[in-house]
Amino acid sequence: MSDTSRLPRTPTRSRIGPALALAIAAFVIGLGLMAYAVRNTPGFFARGGAAASTARSAPAPAPTSAPPATDAATLALREATLAAQLSNLEARAARTDADTADAAVNAGKAEAILVTFAARRALDRGAGLGYLEGELRRRFGATLPQQVATVIRAARQPVTLEDLRESLNTAAPMLLATPSDWWSGIGSELRNLVVIHRADTPSPLPSDRLARARRQIDNGNVETALAEVERLPGAADAGNWTAAARRWIDARAALDTLETAAITGAFAPPPARATEPAPAPSPDAAAASGDGLL
Numbered sequence: 001m002s003d004t005s006r007l008p009r010t011p012t013r014s015r016i017g018p019a020l021a022l023a024i025a026a027f028v029i030g031l032g033l034m035a036y037a038v039r040n041t042p043g044f045f046a047r048g049g050a051a052a053s054t055a056r057s058a059p060a061p062a063p064t065s066a067p068p069a070t071d072a073a074t075l076a077l078r079e080a081t082l083a084a085q086l087s088n089l090e091a092r093a094a095r096t097d098a099d100t101a102d103a104a105v106n107a108g109k110a111e112a113i114l115v116t117f118a119a120r121r122a123l124d125r126g127a128g129l130g131y132l133e134g135e136l137r138r139r140f141g142a143t144l145p146q147q148v149a150t151v152i153r154a155a156r157q158p159v160t161l162e163d164l165r166e167s168l169n170t171a172a173p174m175l176l177a178t179p180s181d182w183w184s185g186i187g188s189e190l191r192n193l194v195v196i197h198r199a200d201t202p203s204p205l206p207s208d209r210l211a212r213a214r215r216q217i218d219n220g221n222v223e224t225a226l227a228e229v230e231r232l233p234g235a236a237d238a239g240n241w242t243a244a245a246r247r248w249i250d251a252r253a254a255l256d257t258l259e260t261a262a263i264t265g266a267f268a269p270p271p272a273r274a275t276e277p278a279p280a281p282s283p284d285a286a287a288a289s290g291d292g293l294l
Contacts, residue, residue, distance in 0.1 A: 112262035126158035147254035154251030159244045175232040
């Protein structure tokens with residue numbers, strides 16, 4: 001072996017050391033510069049953060065559209081349309097008011113007709129009017145007081161067709177009786193022996209007149225029956241029957257007038273009834289209702 005191999009070797013320097021030293025020096029310099037910037041510029045980080053947040057939160061402005069242009073012709077057209085609609089509404093309101101008034105008039109007529117019809121039925125049955133007296137006075141008392149009084153008076157002394165028929169049968173001997181004077185009796189007998197009349201005229205014999213009066217009553221023609229009875233020999237002695245027949249005739253004539261007025265509406269509308277206040281509940285009832293609520 002040579003002598004040179006025995007000499008001690010000098011160690012070689014590593015290259016990592018200088019690079020690490022340079023990196024540490026650069027880091028220290030950066031920290032110093034940052035500290036200097038923070039100290040000499042207050043609010044640096046706050047302004048940067050606020051600006052960033054404002055940039056993030058601010059919405060994009062919406063595009064603004066220009067308002068449509070409205071000219072005078074468009075405004076005039078709109079006004080004309082609104083005026084036409086208003087006129088249509090006014091016409092419809094007027095028609096509605098007229099229809100309401102007509103309905104009220106027709107309802108009043110119908111109620112008046114029903115009242116007169118019920119009054120006629122009561123008279124035909126010989127029953128009293130009851131509450132119908134007040135209805136007749138309310139509806140017809142102002143315009144037809146005489147007819148109303150006639151109907152009410154006839155209802156308080158009712159006469160039916162059956163009453164007239166039975167009374168006529170009872171009074172038949174009295175109506176057919178000849179005068180008690182013998183000379184008048186002989187003259188009446190001689191006149192009845194031979195009766196001459198036209199074929200198209202009714203027989204004037206008392207018995208035939210009485211038969212015709214009975215038939216007329218059966219048909220409801222009391223006025224014709226009364227005319228026949230008044231021509232009988234004993235009509236002066238049958239005053240009760242004739243008075244009852246006239247009362248029947250007058251009542252039906254008054255009813256006819258009231259019915260005509262009801263149909264044509266020639267009567268005063270009844271006054272409105274005053275509404276009665278509701279009675280106050282008794283203490284017991286109030287306590288009971290309170291218990292029920294509890």
